[in-house]
Amino acid sequence: MVPMLEAHGLRKKFGRTVALEGLDMVAESGQVLAVLGPNGAGKTTFVRLVATLLRPDGGTLVVGGHDVRQRPEAVRRIIGLAGQFAAVEPTMTGRENLEMVAQLFGLDRRAARVHSTEVLETMGLSDAAGRLVRTYSGGMRRRLDLGASLVGSPRLLLLDEPTTGLDPRSRMDLWDAIGALVARGTDVLLTTQYLDEADHLASRIVIIDRGRAVADGTPAELKQRVGRNVIEVHVRERRDLPQVAAILSRMSRPGDAAPIVDDPTRRVTCDVEVGMERLMSALRSLIDGGVEIEDIAVRQPKLDEVFLALTGQSLDTGSAQPSAA
């Protein structure tokens, strides 16, 4: 089967600024691919190249079997784009916006109306369909914008930071909407700087940094690539904490970071190698030592820990990011 997307050595410069420097990426059909990276990594440039809004300076980019340079009109026929802004017309109703895009897609009036009704329903905007968009909330505009990118029934949906600037509630709504599309079989390429978003939505993640792909895999694979799990022990009595820390540090290898003791919450956390044997022996030592354990958990590292390990810099997930469960 032809890959949905194939980039080889993709390059793009703006004046002296190099946005993409030999990006390689292959995306099979049937995936939600998240392109993850910090600001300025080249995410938006990549989406704009796929959407035929920009022409590559070098390398090849093939979307749905069509080369973006040779057959851009064929690429446009199979993609839907929702950019960083809600590109909808405020002086038209939600329905009129969708019908306009549907007609531009080549649907006749009747088909445009039918498609728009379906999309309004999918996006949960049926009740607001007849209202002017200037009365919509930010979240509703984003949903309508996503709807506009869908109304031509694209095979590949391109979402450039779809939830940037949304409040947590609207963000979850949008995630639900994207989830529904995926269930329906639309391929999605989305960019994000939110790790939890990539983790939540994507079946595959490509991490890009300074115009190159630095890692590629399922969320679980990427976490595994870092090779470490985190063990977290929650004890009943505060006085047991030093003993637990000592046992856990015996378990780790020389050169590893020491266990972190959090006194107020009565917790000790420690990086551990993947592998159950050491873990079991540590557990045995804890029980033999008479430590009363409230809870014990082994978890995979979070994606921001992965990003840090792969690129040597941390992804800014600061306070602006609404945290999702």
Next chain:
Amino acid sequence: MSAIVIPPTRTADAAAGRTTGPIASVGPIVKRQLLKFLRTPQLIILGTAQGAMFLLIFRYVFGGAIASSGLSYVNFLVPGFIATTALFTGMGAAAGIAEDLQLGFIDRLRSLPIPRYSVLAGRALADTLLLVWSLAVTAAIGFAVGFRLHGSLVGALGAFGLCVVFGFAFEWVFIALGMIAGSAQAAQGIGFMVFPLTFVSSAYVPTSTMPGWMRAFANHQPITDMVNAVRVLAEGRAAQHALGHNASYFIVWALVWSAGIVAVFAPLAVARYRKG
């Protein structure tokens, strides 16, 4: 968003791999522009009020001090005023296009399977249609303040038609400016080039009172030929006598200028659109 109904997946119908035709792709763009105008009443009222105000100021405040040989000032002024209406309404197009570009609206349209010219052509067409309305209002105000036709009816209709042609031509200048400006504010700023262009022409005052260097510019720029064409068509013999050339001289020049402006600025705007 409690219940999500999933519409069936559909491939892009029979049209797969093809580009939407010119009429189907320009139509919705025109419709959007017209709706945007009709649903922004403050735009219509302000625009009309502004035009009326300037016309009244020229007619009654400056008018008495301006000597126009051969024609009464009101008959000299109103054709010039109507012909330059297009430039003042066109300023809005530059800002509008820049805003569409800035807010990603043009990106959305560029990602659709439509011909490269259709978005800009749709805009030019819609704005030209709206211009017809502005021209009619301006003409009505002109008649109300004492402007009278002295040529043939065909001449008067021809004059109106020429104004629409200039409007269409200048629309491309503003679209190109909007595409290049980078932001709506910048586009608005560049749009002010309309003032020297219209004032240093024969639109509101005869060029004969201007200093030599300025007159040289005024007599050889498009607005003067366009305005004089309208004047001669509307006012007939008297205007022809005052301006020194017959109607066909000015009409030919006006059309040559219009064609030249479209030939330069339309490809410029489309090239910029293509490039993104």
